Structure formats: C-alpha cells, structure tokens
Amino acid sequence: MKRRDFVKKTTLSSFAALIGAEIVFGSKMYEGYKPLALQDPDPFKMFNKNKEMIVLNDRPWNIESLAHLLDDKITPNSSMFVRNNGLVPEDIDAKTWTLTIDGESAKQKKTYTLEELKSKFEHHTYQLTIECGGNGRAEFDPPAKGNQWKVGAVHCASWTGVRLKDVLEDTGIKNDAVYIGFHAIDQHLSKDPNKEAISRGCPMAKALQEETLLAFKMNGNDIPLIHGYPLRLVAGGWPASVSGKWVNRISIRNKVHDGAKMNGTAYRVPCEPVAPGEKVKDEDMCIIESMPVKSLITYPKSGAMIKKGQKLNIRGHAWAGELEVAKVDYSIDFGATWKSCNLESPANRLAWQHFSATVDFPQKGYYEVWAKATDSQGKAQPMVLPGWNPKGYLNNACHRIAIKVN
Secondary structure, eight states: OOGGGBOOHHHHHHHHHHHTSOOTTGGGSBTTOOOHHHHSOOHHHHTTOOTTSEEEEETTEEEEOOGGGGOSSSOOGGGOOEEOSSBOOOOOOGGGOEEEEESTTBSSOEEEEHHHHHHHSOEEEEEEEEEOTTTTGGGOSSOOSSOOOOSOOEEEEEEEEEEHHHHHHHHOBOTTOOEEEEEEOOBOTTOOTTSBSOOOEEEHHHHTSTTOEEEEEETTEEOOGGGTTTOEEEOTTSBGGGSOSSEEEEEEESSSOOOTTSSTTTTEEESSOOOTTOOOOGGGEEEOOSOOOEEEEEESOTTEEEOTTOOEEEEEEEEBTTBOEEEEEEESSTTSSOEEOEEOOOSSTTOOEEEEEEEOOSSSEEEEEEEEEEETTSOBOOSSOOOOOTTOOOOOOOEEEEEEEO
16 A cells, blocks of 8 residues: 555644544554544544443444533533534644635635734633533423433533634624625534535624624633634634634625524424424424523432431522523422522623532421522523424523422
C-alpha cells in the first residue's frame, strides 16, 4: 500500500480526541481504518460524560442527563446532554477552519478564519440556557415520535465567543433581511453530501441580540468536539436546535430560512390547540421560538429518605426562555398549597436562575416535592402536561421528586 493511503492527520487527531489519548502509532494506520476503541464505542469515555447519563440513540448520538447531575450552577461538560441530527465530524483542523457569511440579504460574501474572528471582534462571555425543544417528550400521551427525553435535555454552561451581530454587521446586512440560517459540517446520516443533517436559524431580531454568540470556548476551555468544536452558534432561551454546532457558514435570508429541519412538523407546534392524537397540517404548525417557563429540582435525588423531624434542603434551577423567572414555589401536597422558594437573579440575561428552600414534613410517609416557576409576565408552569402536539415539544409541567420520611 502506498504512503498516500495512510490515514490523514486531521482524521487521526479527530480519532485521538474521541478516544481521549494519543494514538501512538496512528501514522501507520491505513486510510479507512477505524480504531477498535471506536468500533464499539463507549460514549461516556469518548465524550467525557457521567456514566449515569442515558444513551437514547447512537446514530446519531443523543444522550440525556439526569436531574441530580445538573446540580452545578454552571453545567460541566460531564453532565451536558447531547443532541445530534447527523454524524459527528471527524476531519477538523481549527487552523484552517473558516466561517462564510453569505445569502441574498448579505451586502457581500465574506469569509473569516477562526483566528480572524478571535482577533478582529470583541470577546464576550455569557451563561446561556440551552434546552432541547423535545425535553419532556416521554410524558406525552399518546406518545410522540422522537427521542424520549425525560427532564435532562437542558444545561446552562458559560460560553465565550464573538457576537453574531458584530460579524453580520461587518459583512453588511441589506434592508430586506428577515432571517439567518446556519450551515455546518456534520454529515447527514445517509452520508449523502447533498443533504444537510440540520440547517435551522432564527429571525434577525434574535440573531442581533447581544447574547447570541459564535462561540469557541465553553466553561473557559475549547468547546468539546461533541458540543461543536471549533465553532458553534449559541442562542440561549430558544430551542437548542437553533444553536448549531460545527458552524462554517451563516446565510442572511430575505425570507424564513428553509433549510433542513425547518419545514413540516420539525421544531413546530400547532398554531392553535388540538386534541391529543389529532393530525395537524404542516401549514397549521408554527415555529418554536422562546422556550416556556420551567424548573428542575436538582437536589436531593428523587427517592431520598430522611428521618421524621428532619428538615430537607432542596435546590434547583428555573428558566423562562427570553423572559426572567419572577418566582419559584414548592408543594408537598400535590399542588393543593404552595410555599415560596428563595430565588437568585440570573448571572446575565438568558441564564437560568437558582432556587432553594427548606422543607418540613408533618409526619412519616411518602411525599412528592413539586416545583413551579412563574415568569416575569405572570405565566406559571402547569401542574400537568400542557397541550399535546404531534412531536411532543414544550413539556413544561411541574418537576417533582419522591421523598420518604421514616
């Protein structure tokens, strides 16, 4: 076999990143060979994830966190959920990475290297809440198709990058611009080069927000490969599908972006309420934008046992899409009565907020602690499932944990 048939350096570095160690004799591998460690992959080692997390799918990778693993105020990589639509890229070289801005509403087509983005534009850091639109899908009845997320498809990490608005304005935006679309290098599951795995976007108003970033660092370090290294879009408060990973192109559109996963029922809900199980025409579905108010009890773990007379300290996070959370209450009597939690202000706009409370239980027995957040416009989480929809999106019913008092 000729030397040109040996594995490429970029592929080798991607393999090493996935395995978490240098492949000592990697230069001897033949092109097309996949290391044994990746033939039967351990996602927890590959992606540095907590082994308590739940793998929902491996093609593409979709991995859910658990409520108690999300107790940190700033979510570490080890507890961050994974949501992919295509295959994780293998040939990435940050030194040659570029981002192109184009589209019918761009005044010019312009390409930036990663280093140019970092050197030309001011850096900004924000804690931003990202939640999968289908978080909570497993509770819908009748069941909705898709990954059966429970409550762990949400996180709030610290992201560092440049503002998308600064880059778009540097390129130039025509007056007829209404939307942006992102494009990335993750492969379609079919490996058809003419198909994009996902290409979504958002209205210009969201694209031009101060907190919408082209990020290259997460929690102070390079973004892990599985979360979009070396460059990704982060649009907090909206469904995670808007925050495209591995982004190498942004198109400025004079119409609603029509890329992959933007049409049909994808990331859309009925514009008007429908009966459970009812079929809805595509034209009667509306694109999901700001996520609804929600909360999560992260301590203690559901199933905790305490002694009679012992007080229980609970804590967790609450978020409300584009809005701020005004209050969080808890109940131990299945919502008959509610008491207030202590609620912290967000670190910045679009960051989740932390709540805590000390709970007393009147006697021995089984209890459930429920949490209910209310946003700044007075809208509260429903105690039961919200309106059914065909794809099982936007379940923001009250989170609850089980407690036994002995």
